[in-house]
Amino acid sequence: MEQTSGADRVPTVLCIGGHDSGGGAGISADQKTFSALGVHGAAVITAVTAQNTIGVRQVFGLPPEQVIAQLDAVLDDFNVSWAKAGMLYSAENVSALACRLRSHELSLVIDPVKEAEAGGLLLCGSALTALKDELVPRAALITPNIFEAEMLTGLSVRNLDEAKRAGLALLEMGAKAAVITGGHLDGDVLVDLLVCEDGVQRICGPRMRGGNHGVGCTYSAALTVYLSLGHPILEAARKAQSFAAASVRYSRHAGRGVAPVDQCGDLRSNSERFSVLDNLNRAIDMLLDEPSFGLLIPEVGCNIGMAISGAAGADDVAAVQGRLVLAGSRIRQAGCPRFGASRHVARVILAALKHDARIRAAVNLRWSERTLEDAARLGLSMSCFDRRDEPPGAKSMSWGTDRAIRLAGGMPDIIWDLGGPGKEPMIRLLGEDAVAVAATALRLARAKADRKI
Numbered sequence: 330m331e332q333t334s335g336a337d338r339v340p341t342v343l344c345i346g347g348h349d350s351g352g353g354a355g356i357s358a359d360q361k362t363f364s365a366l367g368v369h370g371a372a373v374i375t376a377v378t379a380q381n382t383i384g385v386r387q388v389f390g391l392p393p394e395q396v397i398a399q400l401d402a403v404l405d406d407f408n409v410s411w412a413k414a415g416m417l418y419s420a421e422n423v424s425a426l427a428c429r430l431r432s433h434e435l436s437l438v439i440d441p442v443k444e445a446e447a448g449g450l451l452l453c454g455s456a457l458t459a460l461k462d463e464l465v466p467r468a469a470l471i472t473p474n475i476f477e478a479e480m481l482t483g484l485s486v487r488n489l490d491e492a493k494r495a496g497l498a499l500l501e502m503g504a505k506a507a508v509i510t511g512g513h514l515d516g517d518v519l520v521d522l523l524v525c526e527d528g529v530q531r532i533c534g535p536r537m538r539g540g541n542h543g544v545g546c547t548y549s550a551a552l553t554v555y556l557s558l559g560h561p562i563l564e565a566a567r568k569a570q571s572f573a574a575a576s577v578r579y580s581r582h583a584g585r586g587v588a589p590v591d592q593c594g595d596l597r598s599n600s601e602r603f604s605v606l607d608n609l610n611r612a613i614d615m616l617l618d619e620p621s622f623g624l625l626i627p628e629v630g631c632n633i634g635m636a637i638s639g640a641a642g643a644d645d646v647a648a649v650q651g652r653l654v655l656a657g658s659r660i661r662q663a664g665c666p667r668f669g670a671s672r673h674v675a676r677v678i679l680a681a682l683k684h685d686a687r688i689r690a691a692v693n694l695r696w697s698e699r700t701l702e703d704a705a706r707l708g709l710s711m712s713c714f715d716r717r718d719e720p721p722g723a724k725s726m727s728w729g730t731d732r733a734i735r736l737a738g739g740m741p742d743i744i745w746d747l748g749g750p751g752k753e754p755m756i757r758l759l760g761e762d763a764v765a766v767a768a769t770a771l772r773l774a775r776a777k778a779d780r781k782i
Contacts, residue, residue: 341369341407342557346415347376353589358543361592362550373399376418382586385445390418393425411557413438416451420459427463436469440549441477466503472549474510496524523566534570540580540588548573601637605647609635609666612763621778623660625694630654633692634674635763646675676726685740690763696754703776712737716749
């Protein structure tokens with residue numbers, strides 16, 4: 330058997346909770362959070378739920394001896410210093426866990442789950458007393474929402490002042506710290522309240538729109554990870570709030586009910602941004618290496634851009650800072666590719682994306698009838714718009730791109746216009762990625778160069 334030193338081992342964090350057959354909450358949400366944040370996740374399952382995005386149909390609580398067998402198996406092998414407890418379901422499970430954890434130096438985060446987000450009771454009545462008497466007093470941190478805080482303390486929690494009182498009450502019950510999460514409080518800004526021996530801190534963040542199935546599990550799991558990595562509690566709470574907000578932002582509907590949060594959405598986005606920049610850099614190199622491309626650079630310069638999948642705004646579209654320009658007969662790159670560098674080419678791409686999610690790149694080229702003739706010979710489809718038809722207040726590139734696509738009855742390869750007062754006529758070449766767009770642009774450039782020989 331291969332042995333590894335402690336330095337070679339990935340940090341391990343333990344989650345204790347229920348299994349959601351729909352995959353959105355509970356152990357599933359915890360494990361996805363652990364993976365996204367770079368730690369190994371061990372799991373002790375306390376209950377199996379027949380659950381989906383609409384609600385909980387059945388709950389089967391595992392017997393305490395099975396729960397403890399899982400816990401012993403984990404702690405006998407893994408070096409676990411932090412654990413998160415979510416759905417515990419029965420008083421017997423709570424008592425068994427509390428008894429066994431007394432013999433381990435384990436910091437515990439409690440997410441006192443009472444009900445599923447989609448509806449359904451996850452904590453038996455008798456378990457509440459056991460939770461308050463046996464587990465809360467050994468919690469390093471407890472993370473109730475306002476309803477769970479009311480359940481534990483018997484206090485009304487409808488605003489931040491009442492949340493503070495509930496947090497202090499939880500400390501009096503033995504918890505070292507409490508975060509009353511503010512997702513159910515009114516207000517445009519999300520405010521979580523950290524209550525600990527150092528005082529009370531408001532943790533503010535944007536209130537994200539999106540699905541929230543599993544967000545509470547995700548928040549407490551992320552907070553446990555950050556604490557396990559040595560972050561101070563206030564910093565860990567801020568990071569966990571930000572991580573949970575991102576998971577809501579990237580949520581996607583999977584069933585007919587509440588959309589599950591997506592813990593890996595931010596990771597995928599960042600990974601894709603790197604891929605987009607790599608593709609764009611290769612496309613730029615292709616254009617710079619072909620002298621004939623200078624024949625297609627407009628007076629205002631040329632820009633080439635590419636968006637990430639599902640781009641929502643110009644900051645999701647990468648382009649060249651300062652464009653590609655002609656210096657004499659040589660093509661120069663004025664700046665580096667970056668996201669948000671061009672509103673002009675971004676509007677073209679974003680408008681095209683609304684019609685076809687595959688079309689994520691564009692480049693603007695010098696207009697000429699000969700170039701359009703070359704495009705036709707190459708089998709490229711074309712459409713156009715007339716700026717004189719533009720409604721007042723419209724953004725030219727957004728409106729014009731949309732209009733040309735609608736007039737064509739589908740996505741053309743080229744959208745052109747004849748300009749207007751102070752506006753240069755322009756050809757815009759569309760494609761699935763920047764390299765593909767650059768390759769087509771070079772075919773047009775070489776066709777133009779061949780006519781000049």
